[in-house]
Amino acid sequence: xxxxxxxxxGPRERSDLGFVxxxxxxxxxxxxxxLRTSIFDWNVKQLFLYLSAEYSTKNNALNQVxxxxxxxxxxxxxxxxxxxxxxxxxxxxxxNGLKGNRNVTLTLSWxxxxxxxxxxxxxxxxxVSVPFPDTYETTKxx
Amino acid sequence: xxxxxxxxxxxxxxxxxxxxxxxxxLYYQVLNFGMIVSSALMIWKxxxxxxxxxxxxxxxxSGSMEPAFHRGDLLFLTNRIEDPIRVGEIxxxxxxxxxIPIVHRVLKIHEKQNGxxxxxxxxxxxxxxxxxxxxxxxxxxxKKDVVGRARGFVPYIGIVTILMNDYPxxxxxxxxxxxxxxxxHRE
Numbered sequence: 001x002x003x004x005x006x007x008x009x010g011p012r013e014r015s016d017l018g019f020v021x022x023x024x025x026x027x028x029x030x031x032x033x034x035l036r037t038s039i040f041d042w043n044v045k046q047l048f049l050y051l052s053a054e055y056s057t058k059n060n061a062l063n064q065v066x067x068x069x070x071x072x073x074x075x076x077x078x079x080x081x082x083x084x085x086x087x088x089x090x091x092x093x094x095x096n097g098l099k100g101n102r103n104v105t106l107t108l109s110w111x112x113x114x115x116x117x118x119x120x121x122x123x124x125x126x127x128v129s130v131p132f133p134d135t136y137e138t139t140k141x142x
Numbered sequence: 143x144x145x146x147x148x149x150x151x152x153x154x155x156x157x158x159x160x161x162x163x164x165x166x167x168l169y170y171q172v173l174n175f176g177m178i179v180s181s182a183l184m185i186w187k188x189x190x191x192x193x194x195x196x197x198x199x200x201x202x203x204s205g206s207m208e209p210a211f212h213r214g215d216l217l218f219l220t221n222r223i224e225d226p227i228r229v230g231e232i233x234x235x236x237x238x239x240x241x242i243p244i245v246h247r248v249l250k251i252h253e254k255q256n257g258x259x260x261x262x263x264x265x266x267x268x269x270x271x272x273x274x275x276x277x278x279x280x281x282x283x284x285k286k287d288v289v290g291r292a293r294g295f296v297p298y299i300g301i302v303t304i305l306m307n308d309y310p311x312x313x314x315x316x317x318x319x320x321x322x323x324x325x326x327h328r329e
Contacts, residue, residue, distance in 0.1 A: 046210060048247070048266065052229045062253040064229040071209065071266065089271075094252040094260075109230055111247075113210045118294045121230050 016098035018091040018132060020067060021084055024051065026108060026124060028078040039112070040074050047072040048111040049080075051087075053130070055104040057097025065091055067106070100134040175321070195221035195290035200234055201300030202245055206265030207232070214301035217245065219290025227251060227259055227285070232292040235263065238277050243289050246272060252282075260284055 028039045028047065039047065050069040057063060067087035072078070091098075098104070108124040189198040202215040211217070219234055227233065229251055234243050246263040249271055253259040260282035264271040273281060306313035 048210065048230075050230050059254075060252040061255040062251070064251045066229050066249045069266075073209070089249065111210075111230055111232070114295075116296045119232065119292055121228075 016093040016096045018053075018093070018098045018104075020053070020087050020091060020106075020130060022051070022068075022082075022087075022106065022128075023084065024080050024082045024108065026080040026126075028072070028080075028110065028124075039078055043114045043117060044112055045074055045115050046113045048113060049108065050110070051106060051108050053091065053104050053106050055097070055101055057093060057095060057101065059095040059097055063093065063097070065089070065093075067091060072110075098132045100132060102129075102131040104130045104132060106130055193218075193220040193290065194223065195219045197234070197243070197289050200243060200245070200289070201303045203242065203304070204245075204265075206267050207245055207247070208267045210266060211245065211295065212297070214298055214304055216296045216300040217292045218294040218296075220293050221288060221290040225291065226253070227261055227288070227291075233263060233283075234289040234292065235283055235287045236289060237275060237287065238280070244272070244275070245292065258284075 028049075048069065048071055050066045053063075053065045053067055055063050066089060068085060069088065105127050106129075107127040110122055110124070112120050112122060186198075190196060192198075198219055200217050200219060202211045202213055202217060205213060217232075217234065227248060229248050231248050232245065233248055234245050236243050244263075244265075246265045246268075248261050249264045250262040251259055252261070261284075262271055262273065262282060276283070306316065
């Protein structure tokens, strides 16, 4: 599971807005019992995948923002090979905590939706740190 | 006249049974019925304590979380304070002043050092986040708005509750038949 990112920030009134582009290479497997079997067993209806950014700021001890999500249905290929993806949702901070923040971590997680039963949230192994620059971008070509 | 197909308990035998039951037996059956209702209520209250949620089981009412959940699916919730709210979780929440709970996913959280948290939600099947659904001027949800987090689910079964809600006659028929059955059933 690997991700590469580049980033810019743009000021928006009072809150920082981050722009992140990323690649995702992943193979979703069921890691139970040390075995690496297909995640789509008889009781898995779908997976709700989401890429989230986690970081701390002066204002808030913990911030988590979902940047991108995808529904993977049973029968879809559990391998992801996405390049140059833009975030689906605006990456607004609650304040100005993105500027100069070196410790923004991106992780891929997923919610297993069974045909019936427990709804677990699983975090993938492998995460990437995204350092945000100290200055804002004044022009943006997006 | 064509013969009517009538359930056994509504035939004349049933009326004979009731006449035969003396007062004591009737009171006994009523007490039995009361016990069943009390036990059911106790189990429900027990669930509320164990899960920490005021409504441990809810029925999905809309299609905003499809294809994961559909109208009529049953969700099992917990609302333990020790479990922090994190993105990706499916929460059931109420908007201030509204009765109907909503089942959506947490999209963003901002948590302070002391544990105060504000978060944003979105339905999987919706194009935009829920800010438009919140109260006027409200931009975030807080812990107090949460009824519970969905930990497990069973499909379809909640349809009965939706039917009983939409068709009151159906609800009364079900309750009437249940009551009748318990009163008349000989242990």
